[in-house]
Amino acid sequence: MNTSVRIAPGLVLKNPVLSASGTFAYGEEFSRLFDLGLLGGIVTKGLSLNPKEGNPLPRVYETPCGLINAIGLENIGADAFISGKLPELRSFGTPVIVNFFGSSEEDYALLASRLDVNGIAAIEMNVSCPNVKQGGLEFGRDPEVLFRLTGAVRARTGKPLIVKLTPMVSDIGAMAQAARAGGADAITCANTIPAMAIDEHTWRPVLGNVTGGLSGPAIKPVALKLVWEVSKKVDIPIIASGGACTWNDCVQFLLAGASAVEIGSASLRDPLCFTDIITGIEHYLESRGLDSVTDLIGKLETP
Amino acid sequence: MNDVLAVVKGNRAVARDTFLMDLDCALEPSLPGQFLMVKVSSSCELFLRRPLAILGQGEGTLEILYKLKGEGTLELSRKKPGDVLWVLGPLGNCFSPPQNGESALFVAGGTGLPPVLALASRVGSGALVIGARSKGDIPLLDRMNSLKGVAVYPVTEDGSLGRRGMATDVLGELLAGAAGPCAVYACGPRGMLEKACELSGVAAARCEVSLEEYMACGFGVCSACTVKTSAGPRRVCSNGPVFDAATIAWGAR
Numbered sequence: 001m002n003t004s005v006r007i008a009p010g011l012v013l014k015n016p017v018l019s020a021s022g023t024f025a026y027g028e029e030f031s032r033l034f035d036l037g038l039l040g041g042i043v044t045k046g047l048s049l050n051p052k053e054g055n056p057l058p059r060v061y062e063t064p065c066g067l068i069n070a071i072g073l074e075n076i077g078a079d080a081f082i083s084g085k086l087p088e089l090r091s092f093g094t095p096v097i098v099n100f101f102g103s104s105e106e107d108y109a110l111l112a113s114r115l116d117v118n119g120i121a122a123i124e125m126n127v128s129c130p131n132v133k134q135g136g137l138e139f140g141r142d143p144e145v146l147f148r149l150t151g152a153v154r155a156r157t158g159k160p161l162i163v164k165l166t167p168m169v170s171d172i173g174a175m176a177q178a179a180r181a182g183g184a185d186a187i188t189c190a191n192t193i194p195a196m197a198i199d200e201h202t203w204r205p206v207l208g209n210v211t212g213g214l215s216g217p218a219i220k221p222v223a224l225k226l227v228w229e230v231s232k233k234v235d236i237p238i239i240a241s242g243g244a245c246t247w248n249d250c251v252q253f254l255l256a257g258a259s260a261v262e263i264g265s266a267s268l269r270d271p272l273c274f275t276d277i278i279t280g281i282e283h284y285l286e287s288r289g290l291d292s293v294t295d296l297i298g299k300l301e302t303p
Numbered sequence: 304m305n306d307v308l309a310v311v312k313g314n315r316a317v318a319r320d321t322f323l324m325d326l327d328c329a330l331e332p333s334l335p336g337q338f339l340m341v342k343v344s345s346s347c348e349l350f351l352r353r354p355l356a357i358l359g360q361g362e363g364t365l366e367i368l369y370k371l372k373g374e375g376t377l378e379l380s381r382k383k384p385g386d387v388l389w390v391l392g393p394l395g396n397c398f399s400p401p402q403n404g405e406s407a408l409f410v411a412g413g414t415g416l417p418p419v420l421a422l423a424s425r426v427g428s429g430a431l432v433i434g435a436r437s438k439g440d441i442p443l444l445d446r447m448n449s450l451k452g453v454a455v456y457p458v459t460e461d462g463s464l465g466r467r468g469m470a471t472d473v474l475g476e477l478l479a480g481a482a483g484p485c486a487v488y489a490c491g492p493r494g495m496l497e498k499a500c501e502l503s504g505v506a507a508a509r510c511e512v513s514l515e516e517y518m519a520c521g522f523g524v525c526s527a528c529t530v531k532t533s534a535g536p537r538r539v540c541s542n543g544p545v546f547d548a549a550t551i552a553w554g555a556r
C-alpha cells in the first residue's frame with residue numbers, strides 16, 4: 001500500500017497527515033510524546049523576520065466543538081528558529097514546512113530568502129494578516145495583491161512555496177488561481193474563521209484582542225466546501241486545514257480534492273491523535289482494497 | 304508526560320461547588336505544583352481539556368480537587384465510579400522546597416488550594432493560610448488540620464470561620480512575626496498573588512506563585528497562556544505554572 005503524496009517538485013510526504021501552524025510550536029514538545037518521524041510533514045508556528053509578542057490575555061476561548069484563538073502570531077523570529085530549533089526538528093526525517101508572515105511585500109520576500117536554507121523542505125505563506133501599506137486589509141483578500149505578493153516571494157526562494165488562503169473571501173477559487181499564477185506550488189485551504197465571544201455578565205469581549213479565529217470541528221464542513229471549490233479551480237495540490245480530527249475527516253478532505261490534511265486544534269485536545277489518524281487511513285485503504293492514497297484524491301462523486 | 308486512561312474511584316462534593324475526585328491511574332510520579340490536562344468529555348462538544356492541579360498521588364492513584372466554574376467542571380462533577388477519563392501529565396514545573404532553614408508559609412485562595420496543599424503535605428512544616436468567602440467554601444479542613452507541624456489559619460471574608468478578612472492579611476502578620484527567613488508559596492486569584500509578592504518583597508522573603516491562566520494545550524505548543532516576566536514572555540503551562548513572584552510583570556496582561 002502506498003500512502004505517499006506529492007505536494008510539489010521535491011516535496012513528497014510519506015503520508016498525507018501534517019501538523020498545523022500554531023498548534024505544534026516548533027515540534028519539541030510533541031517529540032517528547034511520539035516519534036515525529038511518523039508524520040507526513042511538520043508545519044511550524046508562523047515565523048516573522050523578528051521575534052513577535054502576542055496579544056493580551058485571554059487569548060483562547062472554548063466554543064461548542066472548537067475554540068476561538070487570538071494568540072497574535074507570537075513567535076521567536078526566523079533567526080532563532082533556524083539556529084535554535086531547526087537542527088533538532090530536521091533530525092526526525094520528516095519534511096519541515098515553515099509557516100511565515102510579514103506586514104509588507106518586502107517583509108515577506110526578505111523572510112522567504114532568509115528561510116532558503118538546508119533543512120527546510122518548503123515554506124507555507126500565511127496571507128491572513130493585515131497589509132500595513134494597504135491600509136490594513138489582508139493580503140489574502142484581493143487576487144491582484146495576492147498575485148503580486150506570491151510572485152515577489154517566488155522570486156526570492158528556491159523552496160516549494162505553499163500559499164495558505166484565508167476563508168474570508170467571496171471567491172476562494174479566484175484567490176487560489178491568483179496564487180498559482182504568482183508561482184505557488186500548492187495551496188493550503190484554509191485558516192481560522194474570524195469570530196468573537198462576549199460575556200453577557202460583564203458586557204465585555206472575552207478575548208483580550210476582542211476578536212479571534214474559530215477553529216476545530218465546528219468549521220470542518222466549511223473547510224470541506226472550500227477545498228472542493230479550490231480543487232475545481234486549480235490543478236496544483238491542496239492541503240486541507242480546518243477541523244480535521246479523525247481519519248474519517250481526512251478521507252473526506254481527500255475525496256473533496258485535498259492531497260494532504262493538516263491537524264491543528266484536534267492535536268491540542270488529543271496530542272496523540274496523529275498516529276490514530278495515520279493508521280486509520282491505512283486501514284481504510286486496506287478495507288476498500290485501494291493501493292494508494294492517490295486513489296482517493298478528488299474522487300468525490302457528485303450527482 | 305504521557306496521556307493515560309484513568310478510572311474514577313470516587314467523586315464527591317467536599318465544600319460548596321467543590322469536588323474531590325479519586326482516580327486509578329498509572330501516571331508517572333509528579334511533584335507538588337504539577338498539573339494535568341483532563342479530557343472531561345469524549346464528545347468534542349466540550350472541546351478543550353481542563354487544567355487541574357494534582358492534589359495527591361499514590362501508587363497508581365491520583366487525587367484532584369476542583370471547583371465548578373463552567374461546563375467542563377460541571378461535566379466532571381457528573382462522573383461516577385467506573386467512568387474513565389484521559390489525563391495528560393504530569394505537566395509543568397514544581398515548587399522548590401524550603402532551603403537553608405527557611406520556614407514555609409503556604410497561602411491559598413479561590414481554586415488555588417490543590418497545589419499548595421500538595422506542597423504543604425510534602426514539606427510537613429510551616430503555616431498554611433486558606434482564604435475563602437465563607438466557611439462553606441473551604442474544603443478538606445480536616446486534612447489540613449491533620450498535617451502535624453503545619454499550623455492552619457482559615458480566613459473568611461464574612462468571618463464565618465477563623466479570621467475575618469483576606470488571606471494576605473494573615474500572611475502579612477506571619478511575615479512580620481517570623482524569626483528567620485521565610486519562603487512563601489501561593490496559589491489563587493491574581494490580586495492575592497500580587498499582594499503576596501509585595502508583602503514577601505517587603506519582608507525579604509522568597510515567594511513562589513502558581514499562576515492559573517486559560518489554557519488550550521497545557522504542554523507548551525499554542526502560546527495561549529503566555530505571561531510577561533522580567534525574563535521575557537513565558538508560557539504558564541510549560542515554563543510554569545510556578546514562578547518566582549518577583550519576576551512576574553503584575554501590571555501587564
Ligand SMILES: Cc1cc2nc3c(=O)[nH]c(=O)nc-3n(C[C@H](O)[C@H](O)[C@H](O)COP(=O)(O)O)c2cc1C
Binds near residue numbers: 020069071099241
Ligand atoms: C492556537 C492557534 C494558533 C494558530 N497559529 C497560526 C499561525 O501562526 N499561522 C497560521 O497560518 N495559522 C495558524 N493557526 C491556524 C491553524 O494552522 C489552522 O489553519 C486552523 O486552526 C484550522 O485548522 P484546525 O481546525 O485543524 O485547527 C492557528 C490556530 C490555532 C488554534
Ligand code: FES
Binds near residue numbers: 529
Ligand atoms: S496552554 Fe498552550 S502553550 Fe500554554
